[in-house]
Amino acid sequence: MANLTAFFNCDDRTMEQDPALPSLNQEPELLKTVLNKEGFRFTSQRQKILDLFQSAALGHHLNAEEIHQQLLDQGEKISFSTIYRALHVMVRLGLLQELELAEGRKYYELNTPFMDQHHHLVCVHCGDVKEFEDAKMTQVGSSESASRGFSLLNCQFTVYGICPSCQSLLS
Ligand SMILES: [Zn+2]
Ligand SMILES: [Zn+2]
Numbered sequence: 511m512a513n514l515t516a517f518f519n520c521d522d523r524t525m526e527q528d529p530a531l532p533s534l535n536q537e538p539e540l541l542k543t544v545l546n547k548e549g550f551r552f553t554s555q556r557q558k559i560l561d562l563f564q565s566a567a568l569g570h571h572l573n574a575e576e577i578h579q580q581l582l583d584q585g586e587k588i589s590f591s592t593i594y595r596a597l598h599v600m601v602r603l604g605l606l607q608e609l610e611l612a613e614g615r616k617y618y619e620l621n622t623p624f625m626d627q628h629h630h631l632v633c634v635h636c637g638d639v640k641e642f643e644d645a646k647m648t649q650v651g652s653s654e655s656a657s658r659g660f661s662l663l664n665c666q667f668t669v670y671g672i673c674p675s676c677q678s679l680l681s
Contacts, residue, residue: 544603555581555588556596560605563620571609571617571639611668612637629666633673635680 541560542552562572562580572580574593581588597618600606607621611632617639627648631640651665672680 541600541605544605545599548603550599550603553596555586555592556600558584558586559593559596560600563606563618570619570641572619573615573617573637611639612670627665629668631669631671633676634670635672635676638673 541557545552545556558581559577562577563570574590574597577593577597578588578590581593597606597608601608601618604621606618609617609619609630611617611630612634615637628641628643629647631642632638647667648665652662655662655665
């Protein structure tokens with residue numbers, strides 16, 4: 511049986527983000543505006559990377575390999591270093607959130623603090639990530655931080671295990 515461990519990950523990731531940042535759906539030119547304002551170059555490849563995250567059918571989480579593959583499928587010639595640089599810039603600007611869910615694997619998702627308080631279930635074998643929502647977990651985070659005098663910025667649980675298909679491969 512999978513050995514599940516949960517740990518609590520409340521950090522200050524959202525501290526530097528601009529709370530007035532409009533949602534990406536409301537503001538299609540947002541990337542261009544934010545990049546230019548912060549002195550970064552807007553490129554159509556950066557827009558295409560962000561578009562992948564906004565495309566609901568693709569789900570919330572992407573890693574660099576998936577982004578690379580999907581852009582290649584679209585006929586886009588792009589290198590890993592371009593992707594990594596674009597992801598890094600968009601994390602710095604608060605558009606994306608970087609999640610280190612499984613060892614050595616970085617995932618990225620659109621950054622929507624507080625609007626979408628979700629948690630992650632991660633397969634440590636294949637790196638598959640499932641999202642779930644549970645108000646009880648958020649309550650634990652907020653009462654714990656309140657009782658210790660913290661002001662809550664972000665609260666996500668990560669639960670590790672082995673997914674059903676990896677269990678059948680491993681048995
Ligand atoms: Zn798995
Ligand atoms: Zn997520």
